[in-house]
Each structure stands twice: as structure tokens, then as C-alpha cells.
Amino acid sequence: MSLPEEDLTCPVCCDIFADPVLLSCSHSFCRGCLKHCWDTGIRECPVCRKKASKCNPPSNLALKNVCEAVLQVRRLSSVEGEDKVNCILHGEKLKLFCLIDKQPICVVCQSSKLHKTHDCSPIEEALLDCKDELALSLKSLQEKLDNLKRINMTSNTTLTCIKSQALETQKMIKNHFEQLHQILYHEELARLAAVKKEEEEKIAGMKEKIKELSAEVTCLTETIAIIQEQLKEDDMVLLKNFKDTQDRCKSIMLGSENMSRLLIDVTKHLYNLKYRVWEKLLDHVDYTPITLDPNTAHPCLILSDDLTSLHYSKQPSICPDNPERFHMSAEVVAMTALGSGSHHWVVETGSNHDWLLGVASMSVPRNMEISARPENGFWTLCFRDGDLRAMTSPPSLLTVSRTPKQVKVQLDYNKGTVSFFDATDNTLLYAFTHSFTEPLFPYFYTQSSHPLRILPERVLVTMLRQ
Template sequence: MEDEDMSQEPLQQELSCPVCTRFFEDPYLLPCSHSFCKDCLDKTSQRHRKCPVCRAVFNEGDAVPNRALSNASEVYRRQLDWRRGYERPGADICRIHLKPLELFCEKDEEPVCVDCVIQHQTHTLWPLRTATSLCQKQLTDKVEILERKKESYKKMTHKLSSTVEYIKHQAQQAENQIKAEFQRLRELLNKEELLRLKAVETEGEQKIAVAEKLNARTKAHIVALTELIDNVKKEQGNEELTFLLNFKNLKNKAQWMHEDPRLPEDSLLNMASHVGSLSFKIWKDMQSHVKYYPVVLDPSTACPWLSLSDDLTSMKESSERLTSPDNPERFDPCVFVLGAEGYTSGKLKWDVAVGDSTKWIVGVCKESLARKKKFTVSTTRGVWSICLSKGMYYALTPERTELQVQPRPKRIRIRLNVDKGEVSFWDGENEKHLITFTHKFSEKMFPIFGPGLCSEPMILVPGKMAVHTS
């Protein structure tokens, strides 16, 4: 600001009268090129006709009006007045026309003076008081919007804090289940280890007993052979006639009628049965202690009115609303839960045990199915399903197709062929076909379950496992 003032001082001096040192008022130009206010020049010329600056003599009538200097001085003075007024609080002077700001342009949202009207001919102009009221109203509306947004943010912080606590609970629950399952498997492995070590020990004891028995018999034969050899050698030392008289009898005694000792077949441990493909055999034996489920439930999608089992394979409606985060994937208020995995290709099959429940829905749905509002379950909504309601079985088409089902199924089988665009429903116990839907699936498809208001849970049935070797 100081630099600006310094740059303005020479200009102000050029536009000021050398006599009165004020801005020129009706300046006149002398032949010597110096200019003065008319009043200042008149007062000076009454005494003598000399230029007050260079003292050059001039005649009456030589001075002429300096219009350019007059205009420049007036413009600079007005700009200087505006600048001084603009820097003061509450200044209301137009920067262009240096006139009071008395109107407000609604389109450009700025105050203008009366001379600015021509530049805003197509705009709506308001008196300042009216404009102030309108602008205050707009800002009040915006403040109300911001207040509501602030409140929503406060609610979100509470929701996020609850979500953090829920995630901690989930992590602890998952940790406990993982530890428990690994402990169970470790106990099974320890038991399997003991059984296999016992089998090795038992077979080893049996094989050792056989070998030791054979060894003891062989040693006894050695003693007998030693005694026989000694007797024969002693008889051989007799006189010729005595030796020959006993030769026949001695020859018969020198016979060994026992079998030669030899290791029997299968005398060693069957190592192949104990350690051959050991890990595979252990894994194969473990199958009887584990279950495979083609589909498990996704708790992140479960309606707060649904209670899921810890292993995510069964569900039932809760008597009271459970505490769970309002995450985007979760159904609420509709009482549904999805399978944990979605499918864009392939063939799949899973069974659901519905038991004696009097109301349920099972099927598949598209990923974009609405989660946060009530809707009528139908193929037009992206759900291909069947249901039991009021003792009747229906395919949930727009007009509801009644299904003739006899006897009442305890288990429903769903077959999904995404590539072919088919989903079919069967009685899972007798393989009786119920209905098939056809549709070109353009989204990821998920199993969907609605157990209804029943005390009996809806349970996912384990799939069969088979070991294929080649």
C-alpha cells in the first residue's frame, strides 16, 4: 500500500495547481506550457503578467482553457475519493462510476449504482433493503441445510462408532470359533496319531515275537546239533570192528529230521500301510469329521430380525430386533439373508431343510436387489424363488403361480445353471421337479433365504464329498 501511495504522489503533483497546490479547478494553459487554476491565474495577473513558475511574460488573452488537464484532474480526484471511501468501513461507492450503490443485481449477486443499470438491462434489480431480505432468506435456508447435514454427520459418527464395536465383536467371535475348530481338529489328529502309533507298536510286537520264537528254536537246534556231532565224532573214534558193528545205528542217529530255520513271509513291518501316503490317508480319514456346505450365509446381509447360527448354516427369525450396523448390504425391513458367494457362471446345487415350517421363501436373486425398502418378491424385482404361504406353494411370478406339491417336502433343492440361464426347484428327498425359471442373468446371482415367522430354523444341508484320485 505504501508503494502504491508513493507511485501516486508524482501523478497527484502533475494534476495539482502550482499556486494553490490543490487539484486543478478550470485550468488554463499559458504559452510557456505551464497551467494554473483560473482563479489562481486571475489573482496573479492582476499584479503582473508573468508566469508564477518560470516568470515568462504573457499578454492578456494568451491563456487558453486546458480541457484535457481538467478532465484528467477530475477523474483522478474522483478515483482518489472513491479509493479513500472504499477503504473505510461501510463504503458504498461504485468502483466504475464512483456513485452510491443503491441497487442489487439478482443474477450477478452484487450491488450496483444507477449508472450500472444499462449493463444489467435484462437482470432483475432490487432495492438494497429488499435485496438484503432476499439474500438473508437464501442464507438462512443454506444454514438450515448445513445444520441438518451437521446433525446427519453426528448420527453418522454414532453409527460408525457402533460399527467399530460391532467389528471388534465379530473379530473376537471369529477368533474364538477358529481356535475352537482348530482345537477340535488337533484333538482328532492327536487321536488319529495315537491310533496309528498303536498300530505300528502292535504289529511290531507281533512280528518281533514271531522272530524271537524262531530264534529261540534255532538256538535249541544248535545245542542239539552240537551234542549230536560230538556223539558221532566220539563213536568214530572206536576200534574198527566196534565202529562197523555200530555203523548202521550211528548212521541213523546222524540224521537231522527238523526243517531248517528261515524267516517267514511278511516277517517285517508293513511300512507302506503305516507311512505310505500318510498325509493323504489322514486327510481322507478326517472327512468323516468335517462337513462341506455348498452355500453358507452372509451375516452382513442378514435382516436384524434374523438370527444366524455361529457356523452360518442355519437361520431363524428372532423374537426381538438384534443390534447390527446399518451397512448398505443388509436387508431391512425385509426379512432376508443372502448366501456368502455370488455366481456369474457355472452350475451349482444346494439343499435347504425347511422341515415343518409353515412359511418360507427360497431361491436366487440379482446382486442389485433393493435392501433398504419393502418390496414384493417377484421375478420382475430380480428374485427367482418359490414359497410356502398359508399352506399353499407358489412360484413367485408377477401373478403368483400355484404349485401342486404332494407330499409336503421337508427339503428343497435349488439347481442354478448361470450359463444356461436356468434355476430349477426340486423336492430334495424324492427328486421330484417343482418348477424351472429361465432368464438371461446379466448380474451376479446370490442364493436368497427367507425363513418366515417360524420357531423352527431353516437349515442348509451339507453336500456330499468324494475323493477322486488318478
């Protein structure tokens, strides 16, 4: 057990004992200090004044060994302290910091070939700069860690949603196939297997994603802990380790932040399902030219089971915050991007008095609210407050004899036109002209509880006989 330093101090010189001797009164003194006191002619203990029985008191060997051990530790600590502040190559004090090699150097190092052409700064300035830079790195890494933790939390919600989507999709597939009875039994099994396979693939992918996120969180946490420890270290230790620490920060590559395309592709399994089996039951086929994509729908939009109608609900549904989804307003797009040719679809607006219909560019932002106008990548017709407007800049009020209950949207991509008709008598309502540069999605918006419905088209089958 180590003794307190005051127990190893001579009462005369107030320093660590040097060759301590022990008097009969049990007090110890340096041999030289005691001799100096006794040279005055009085042979007594300098502390308690008791007369000494011997003129040459014995050495206190145990105390001497302890004191020598303490002095040895002091000498080693002094040498280590000099090593921290002195150059290991030249023995000179480290007064400069090489801005190229990110290392503290002495004035001799600066004159050497290794650093002669390098920019340097005083060690005090460099210390402040390095601390500031590490603080910025720490802040950036902490933000990345917080973001990864947030993504990791939402990933579990996404995983649950994938399972829910898979179950709901399977339920809808069963409903469709029940209408087709035994003739479509084998087709039904095939569709269910496809959903199950995708579910397993998506769940496996999601679990791997969560595993990668956890690994990245661990890596970032360890790096942050190292930086925090470095900031607590001696200044010179911090500077010597600065380059390695910074290299470690820069070497961290985060690849798990992309959360796109993780959900079940519901429309792949459900769109125009009856049409795809028309050869088996033509009388039961309903074909719609476009199908809504539920993975893009705002949480307040309720889509029908067959993904051909939508209406607004004040009670938002619980759904993942995936990048494809519209987050700010009640919007949704169809599944298929249109990049060439001519396309049309008819939307039944019915009693809905708050809607926008048209097309939107693939690149329109989905995490902010912007006007549905051509300069923002939208070509739409709007009905609100009893007025029909073409969403030009500014919007153009349209004069019509009656409010259309069915609106036909016709896109000729190659000619660069988007036209709107009253589907009842095919009267032109408005036509946009634009040179399109990217694919377009059929676009829908509503804040009405009355549905907008994409009407099915008649299917004509021509048999070629040889």
C-alpha cells in the first residue's frame, strides 16, 4: 500500500528523505539535515526535543527504499513529459505543426527535406484549429448517427408494413380469384406464390438493411467515442493522433441511408389482374388503362382495393415514410411512367368538388408543397370552389356550360400535348403544349371524401383465323 507523500517528507528540509535515519523517539530525518541541526551543539530531536541517545543514529532502511522508489517514479514521469513535448528525432521542443502531414514538428524538422516546402503554423494556433476541426467532425458524425438511428427506427415500421401489405395483397388476390372460380385455380396459386416470394425477398432485404444500419451505428458510435477520448487527451497526444483520428473519420462510408424501393410492389400483383387472365374468363374482365400506386399515396388518401379510385380522409393511415410517397398534400400518381406514344384515361369526378387531374414529371419533389403548374413539372386541370381552371401561370379560368362529371385526359408525349375533354360529349376543355424531357406519371389530387374513379375501358378481342 503506498504512503502519502507527506509521510515521506523530512520535517527539516520539507523534501523527500535522503538517506533517512531513525531516532529513538521514532522520528526520522535526512542524515545531512540531522547533522546540520546537531552541529549547533544540542543533540536532540528537532521535532519533539527529546535527547538523542546515540550520536550516530541508525539508517531507516524501509523508509529509504520507499523514498527511492518515489524518486524513481518522478524521474520516469519527467522523462515521459519531455518525450511528449520534444521531437523524437532531434530532441528539440515541438513548436510547429505541419499543415501537410498533420503532425507536430520542431524547428530542425522544418528545415529538413521532409518538411522544407510544407506550410506550418505555431503549435498553439494549430491546436485551436485541430480542436475546431475535430469538433465539426464530431458534430457531423453525431448528426449521421442520429439520422441512422431514426432510419433504423422507421425500418422496423417499414418491416411491419411490408408484412401487412403482403397480407392485404394476398387477400385481394384471393377475392379476385374467387370470382373466377375453379377455372382460375392454378393462376391464383401462381399469383399468391409471387407475392410470397416478393415478401420473403423484401423482408430478407429489410432485415439485411437493418443489420447494416446496426453495424454502421456501432461503427459511428465507436468513432465518436474515440474522438471524445482524443479531445480529453493531452494536447500533444491529440495532435500526434490527429491524422489517424481524422483518417478514421473520413474512411467511414455510410451506404445504408438509401431507403428507396423497399416496399412490396403491390401494383405489380394487382394492376389489371382480371385483364391479364382475360383468355380464361373474358366476360369478367375489367381493364383500366392506368393503375394507382399506393406506395406514392399521401397518408390521407384512401385507395380502392383494385387501385382505380381514391378519396380523402381526415384520419391519416399509418404508412412508412418512404421516398416515393407524397408527404405534404393529398396526391398520388399511377404506377406506369409514360415516356412516349399516345395515352388516354377517363376519370369519373361525380360529386367531388375539389380535385386536380393531369400528369406530373418523374422528378417532381414529393416532400414539399408546390403549385401544380408547368414550371414545376405539372400539367393539370383544377376544379375548386365551383370554378374550373387550367393550372397555367397564372391559372386560367375556363368557361364551360356545365361541370364535367367525367374528364378524359389525353397525353401525346411525342407531340408534346396534354389535353382535357368532357368525356360525355368529347368537348375540349383545355390543352397544354410543352416539349417533355422526362417520363410523366398520371397525377391525381383531392381533398374530398367523394371518390375520383378511373373508368374501365371495353375490351375487344379479335380472333385471327387461318
